[in-house]
Amino acid sequence: MSTNNSRVNITKTEVLSDDWYTLNKVTFDFQKKDGTWETQSREAYDRGNGATLLLYSRVKQTVVLIRQFRLPTYVNGNPTGMLIESCAGLLDEDSPEVAIKREVEEETGFRLEQVRKIFDAYMSPGSVTEMIHFFVAEYTDGMRVSEGGGHASEQENIEVLEIPFAQALEMMNTGEIKDGKTIMLLQYASIHNLLRI
Known part of the structure; x- marks a missing residue:
């Protein structure tokens, strides 16, 4: 500290x-x-610092998100414990850029050459030391090298979702997307016109 x-x-x-x-x-x-x-x-x-990234396609007007079980949300009233999120992970002593490329490939199956950093944020500064580095990157179908899903050794059971951008924004409004980092990234994409609404 x-x-x-x-x-x-x-x-x-x-x-x-x-x-x-x-x-x-x-x-x-x-x-x-x-x-x-x-x-x-x-x-x-x-828990160390982390990184997160919004994958988006201007051509398809879609974003790639993931769905996975999050125990803390389950014990706090999320009936299934499943949460829709942007790709994210801990740095594990790598640079934020290296870490987020690794996490995106593990979780979604997309291999990225270029990512763009947009900002850093403390997500729960009253109790957690973690700072998250936020990124965005455009994807194409040709960048997909695997099905993704995360590492079984890390007990990750990740479902990959490709969602129209307009639908993802509506899912924030209905409460189907409740993850803070994901909401911040979707709002960034909207404010900066990365995709059309």
């Missing part, structure tokens, strides 16, 4: 869980606006 802010002094870090990823309890002194110091503690879930 970064400790270069002069208003923050981390005094203790305790590992609460180190099973799937790492959950730390961090105790720190924080200097308030009036100059006084206050001791606080927070839990921070560290």
